[in-house]
Amino acid sequence: MTTAAPSPPARNADGSHDAPEVAAADCQGLSRRRWLVGTGALALGVGSAGWLWSQSERFQRAATFIGRAVAYDASLEQRIREGLTQLGWGRSHVRDKSVMLKPNLVEPTIEAPHVNTHPAVIRAVAEVFRRWDAREVFVAEGQGHIRDGWLVLEQSGLEPVLREAKLEFVDLNHDDIFATRNRLGLTSLKELYLPATLRRADLIVSLPKMKTHHWAGVTLSMKNLFGTMPGICYGWPKNVLHHCGIDRSILDITATVQPDLAIVDGIIGMEGDGPIMGTPRHANLLVMGNNLPSVDATTARLMGFVPQHLAFLQGASGRLGPILEQHIQQRGESIASCAQHFELIDHPHFRQFRPA
Amino acid sequence: MSQSLAPWISASVDRLLQLRVADVGWGYRREGIPYSEPTALGCLALLAVNDQQSTAYATEMATAGADWLASLQQPDGAVGISAELSKPRWPTAYAILLWSQVPGYESQRARSLTWLQQREGHTYPKSRDCVLGHDTSIPGWPWVAGTHPWLEPTGIAMLALCRNQLAGHQRVRDGIRLVLDRAIVTGGWNVGNSATFGKPLRPQGGPTGIALLALRAALHEETPTVTRGCDYLLDILPTTRAPETLGWGLLGLLAWRPRPDGADDWLREALENSSVLHHAPLRLATLLLAASCSTLSRLGVTPAVPHQAAMEVLVP
Numbered sequence: 001m002t003t004a005a006p007s008p009p010a011r012n013a014d015g016s017h018d019a020p021e022v023a024a025a026d027c028q029g030l031s032r033r034r035w036l037v038g039t040g041a042l043a044l045g046v047g048s049a050g051w052l053w054s055q056s057e058r059f060q061r062a063a064t065f066i067g068r069a070v071a072y073d074a075s076l077e078q079r080i081r082e083g084l085t086q087l088g089w090g091r092s093h094v095r096d097k098s099v100m101l102k103p104n105l106v107e108p109t110i111e112a113p114h115v116n117t118h119p120a121v122i123r124a125v126a127e128v129f130r131r132w133d134a135r136e137v138f139v140a141e142g143q144g145h146i147r148d149g150w151l152v153l154e155q156s157g158l159e160p161v162l163r164e165a166k167l168e169f170v171d172l173n174h175d176d177i178f179a180t181r182n183r184l185g186l187t188s189l190k191e192l193y194l195p196a197t198l199r200r201a202d203l204i205v206s207l208p209k210m211k212t213h214h215w216a217g218v219t220l221s222m223k224n225l226f227g228t229m230p231g232i233c234y235g236w237p238k239n240v241l242h243h244c245g246i247d248r249s250i251l252d253i254t255a256t257v258q259p260d261l262a263i264v265d266g267i268i269g270m271e272g273d274g275p276i277m278g279t280p281r282h283a284n285l286l287v288m289g290n291n292l293p294s295v296d297a298t299t300a301r302l303m304g305f306v307p308q309h310l311a312f313l314q315g316a317s318g319r320l321g322p323i324l325e326q327h328i329q330q331r332g333e334s335i336a337s338c339a340q341h342f343e344l345i346d347h348p349h350f351r352q353f354r355p356a
Numbered sequence: 357m358s359q360s361l362a363p364w365i366s367a368s369v370d371r372l373l374q375l376r377v378a379d380v381g382w383g384y385r386r387e388g389i390p391y392s393e394p395t396a397l398g399c400l401a402l403l404a405v406n407d408q409q410s411t412a413y414a415t416e417m418a419t420a421g422a423d424w425l426a427s428l429q430q431p432d433g434a435v436g437i438s439a440e441l442s443k444p445r446w447p448t449a450y451a452i453l454l455w456s457q458v459p460g461y462e463s464q465r466a467r468s469l470t471w472l473q474q475r476e477g478h479t480y481p482k483s484r485d486c487v488l489g490h491d492t493s494i495p496g497w498p499w500v501a502g503t504h505p506w507l508e509p510t511g512i513a514m515l516a517l518c519r520n521q522l523a524g525h526q527r528v529r530d531g532i533r534l535v536l537d538r539a540i541v542t543g544g545w546n547v548g549n550s551a552t553f554g555k556p557l558r559p560q561g562g563p564t565g566i567a568l569l570a571l572r573a574a575l576h577e578e579t580p581t582v583t584r585g586c587d588y589l590l591d592i593l594p595t596t597r598a599p600e601t602l603g604w605g606l607l608g609l610l611a612w613r614p615r616p617d618g619a620d621d622w623l624r625e626a627l628e629n630s631s632v633l634h635h636a637p638l639r640l641a642t643l644l645l646a647a648s649c650s651t652l653s654r655l656g657v658t659p660a661v662p663h664q665a666a667m668e669v670l671v672p
Contacts, residue, residue: 109558145547147508148562150639151598163631174384174638177441193441214487214552232384232391232437233444235499235506236547243478243503277555347553349487 056327057318062291063087063329064298066338069267070284072120077127080263083288084128086331089261094132100140100170100201101125102259104208104224107145107276108156114270114280117207119161121265121286125207126167140197142172142227144237145276149173170197173231184255184319187244192256193233204259206292210269210285210299212278212342215246217310217353218303219275220296221262225253247311254292254320262295263288266302271342283340285333292316297323298330304341309355361409364624368644369405372398375637376417380424382637391438392428392447394638395421396454401641403457404648415458422458425451433467434475444500446509448472452516457654469520472497472513473527477505489551495527496534507548507563510534511570518573519656528574535567536581543584561592561601565608572611573657586612594618597626603642610652612660623647 065083069076084090103117126137139162143152149171153159162169175195182189198204206221213219226238226249234240241249266285272278285302289295293316297307307313307323317323325335344350361369377383381395399421406414428435428442428451435451436442452468455461477498482491496505497513514531522528538548544559545567551557564585571582589609593616596602602622609616627643645651652659 107558111558145549146560146562147547148560148598148600151560151562151596151601154596154598171384171636174636176383176385176388177438231499232393233441233500235444235446235503236508237506237549239498239503239506240500273553273555277552277557345553347487348485349553 054318057322057324060291060318060322061327061329062289062294062321063331064287064289064291064295065331066298066302066333066335067286067288068284068333068338069286072118072267076120076124076286079286080121080124080288081128081131083263083286083332084261087289089132091132094129094134094203096133096135097202098200099126099129099134099137099203099205100197101137101205101207102140102224102227103158104211104219104227104275105141105143105152105156105158106227107143108152108158110155110157112276112280113157114268114278115209115211115276116156116158117209117265118267119156119158121263121267122158122207123161123165123167125205125263126165129203134203136168138168138170140170140172140195140201140228142175142195142230144226144231147173147231147236170195172197172228173236175230177230177233180256182252182256183258184252186248186315187241187252189240189244189249189252192253193230194228194257195230198228198257203261204257206259206262208262208264209275210264210266210281210283210287210303212271212274212303212344214273214275214345214349215242216250216312218296218300218305220264220299221259221292222250222254222296222312222316225250225257225259228257229253247315250312251315251320254316259292261288261290262292264295264299266299269303269342271303271344273345281340281342283338283342285338291321293321293323294328297325298328298335301325301335302339304339305354309353361405364627365405365644365647368627368640368647369402372401372637372640372644373413375640379420381421382641384636384638386635386637389438389440390424392425392435393437393450394641395424396447396450397641397645398637399454400457400651400654401644401648404645404651404654407648407650407654418454418458419460422454422461425454426461426464429464429468433464433469433471435468445475446497446499446512448475449497449509449512449516453512453519453655456516456519456656465520469517469522472516473522473525475501475513478503479505487553488549489554489556490549491537494534494537495530497531505534505548507535507538507545508566510548511563511566514570515573515655515657518570518575523574532571532574532576535570536579539567539581539585542588544588545585559588561589561596561598561605563604564589565601565604565606568608569604569611569655569657572660573655578612578660582612590616593622597622597629599626599636599639599643602626603639603646606646607651607655610659611657614661620647 108116172195179191208224264287266283270278271281381390382398399418402414434445435448455465496510544564
C-alpha cells in the first residue's frame with residue numbers, strides 16, 4: 001500500500017497517543033502560577049497538535065480514479081488501463097512481477113451474478129497486467145460461505161473464462177499456511193494465519209464488488225480481504241473474525257496483507273441486503289486506487305454513504321490511509337457527477353450506517 | 357492398481373497415490389505438507405476402494421496415516437490441522453473416523469472421543485431482535501474454539517460419535533436439533549445460516565450431504581426437512597461437477613434414497629476433469645468415497661432405503 005505518510009508517532013492499540021512525559025526536574029524553580037500557565041499552554045498545544053494531526057489524517061494522501069463503464073464487454077481492458085495509467089501505473093511497475101488478483105466470490109450463484117466480481121472484470125485486469133509484461137497473473141480466493149472452490153468457479157461463471165484465458169486459480173482456503181505478526185493489533189489476534197500463496201505474489205490486487213453489507217455497511221476492497229484468510233484456520237463462515245469484531249478485523253487484515261491496488265467492480269453492484277441477498281444496482285462505475293481506505297471511502301461516497309459513519313473506514317483514517325475527501329485526489333469522473341443512493345433494507349440495524 | 361477396477365476409478369486412485377506426501381498422507385495441495393483432514397479422508401478413500409478390490413498398500417497406507425495422526429494427538433485427545441499448527445482442532449472428528457477403521461488405535465480414539473464430547477461452540481440465548489434465522493442457543497461444534505457452532509463440524513462430529521456407538525449421546529441429540537434448526541426452509545443446508553433479516557439463504561450441496569449423513573447416522577427418522585433436503589440434492593447434483601458438492605451430496609443422498617441414475621457419469625466426469633483435481637487430494641478423496649459402495653457402512657450409516665449400493669467401481 002502506498003501512502004505519502006510521514007512515520008506516525010508511537011501509538012496505543014486503540015489508536016490513541018500517550019501524552020509526552022514532562023520531567024519533574026524541568027518544573028523546578030517556576031512559580032506555581034507560571035507553572036500552571038505553562039502547563040496549560042503545553043496541554044493546549046499538545047491537544048491542538050493532536051487535533052491537527054488527526055484532522056490532517058497524519059498527512060496521508062492518496063489518489064483514486066473513477067471511470068464510467070456500462071457493460072461487461074471488451075472495452076473494459078482499455079478503461080482499466082486508462083485508470084491505472086492516470087494513477088501512475090505502467091509497465092515499469094509490473095514487468096516481471098507476479099500479480100495476484102483477489103476477486104470477491106464470497107458465495108456465487110448463477111441465479112444472482114451481482115453477488116460476485118464479474119469474470120469480465122477479472123479477465124480485463126489480468127490482460128492489462130499481462131500486456132505490461134507481468135511474469136505471471138493468477139486469481140486467488142478463499143470464499144467465506146462455500147467450502148467447495150470448484151463450485152465457486154462453476155456458479156460464478158469464472159471457470160470457462162479462466163480456462164480460455166489460461167489463468168490459474170488458487171484456493172486460498174486450502175493452502176499451506178504461514179503465521180505472521182498482526183501488524184495493527186486492533187483485534188486480540190496476535191498473529192494472523194495466511195495462505196502461502198500470498199508470498200508468491202509481488203503485487204496483490206483487491207477486486208471487490210460494489211455492495212452493501214449488513215454487518216459492515218459496505219463491502220469493498222478492504223472487506224474483500226477476508227477472502228485471504230484460510231478457511232481451514234478460520235472456518236466457514238470465518239467466524240473468528242466476527243467474534244473479534246468485523247471492523248477491527250478488516251483493519252488488521254488490511255494492515256497485514258498490505259495489498260498494492262484496488263479496482264472496484266461497480267458496473268452492476270448490489271444494494272439492499274448485501275453482501276449476498278441484495279438486489280442488483282446498475283451503477284456503471286469502476287473505482288480504483290493504490291490506497292484501499294481511499295478507494296473504499298470514495299466508493300462509499302458514490303454509494304451515498306458518509307465514510308466516517310462506517311466504522312472500519314473511520315478506523316482506517318490516518319492509520320492506513322486518508323478517507324476525507326479533501327485528502328483524496330480525484331481523477332477521472334468527479335464524485336458529484338456519479339454519486340448514487342444505494343438502498344439499505346428497512347431495518348433498525350441499518351440505521352447505524354446512514355444516521356438520520 | 358488392480359485391473360478389475362473401472363478405469364476411471366483406477367486412474368483416480370493412482371492419481372491420489374501420486375499426490376501422497378512425506379510417506380504419511382496428503383496435504384491440501386500437491387507437494388504441500390500433510391494435513392490432518394486430507395490424510396484422514398485419503399486413507400478412508402483407499403480403504404473404501406480396497407473393499408472392492410483388495411490391495412496390499414491400502415491397509416499399509418491407512419496405517420501410516422493413522423500413525424501420523426496419532427503422532428499429532430495432543431494430551432487432551434484433540435488433533436490439530438497439521439504438525440505445524442496444533443490449532444484449530446476441528447480435524448479431530450476426521451481422525452476418529454479413520455481410527456475407527458484401522459485396528460490398534462483404540463486408546464487414541466477413546467481420548468479423542470472424550471475430547472469431542474466436551475467440545476462445544478459458543479452459544480447464547482436468542483434475543484427477540486436477533487436478525488439470524490437460527491436458534492443461537494443450541495449446542496454444537498465450532499470450527500474454532502470459542503466461536504459459534506456450524507453445520508460441517510457438527511455433522512462430522514456426529515458421524516464420529518455415531519460411528520463409535522454414541523448415537524444416543526446427549527451431544528448427538530443436540531446435534532440433531534442443531535442440524536434440523538439450521539435447515540433452510542426451501543430445502544437443504546448451507547454452512548449453517550438458515551436466514552438473516554427474515555430472508556432464507558441459499559442451500560449448498562456439500563453441507564446438505566453432510567447434514568443428511570449425520571441425521572441418518574444418528575438414527576433420525578425421515579421428516580419433511582429430510583425430504584426437502586433430498587429433493588434439493590436430486591435437483592442440483594446432476595448439474596454440478598464440483599467435487600466436494602458432488603461427493604458429500606451424493607453420500608448424503610444415498611443415506612436416504614436409492615442411487616440416482618447417472619451418478620456414475622457425474623462422478624466420472626468430475627474425476628476426469630484434471631483441472632479440478634490437479635492440486636487437490638481432498639477433492640479426489642471425496643469423489644472416491646462417493647464412488648465406493650462401502651463408504652456408508654464405513655461411516656457407520658445404514659441407508660434408510662435398501663438400494664443397490666454397488667456403484668460402478670468394478671467393471672461389470
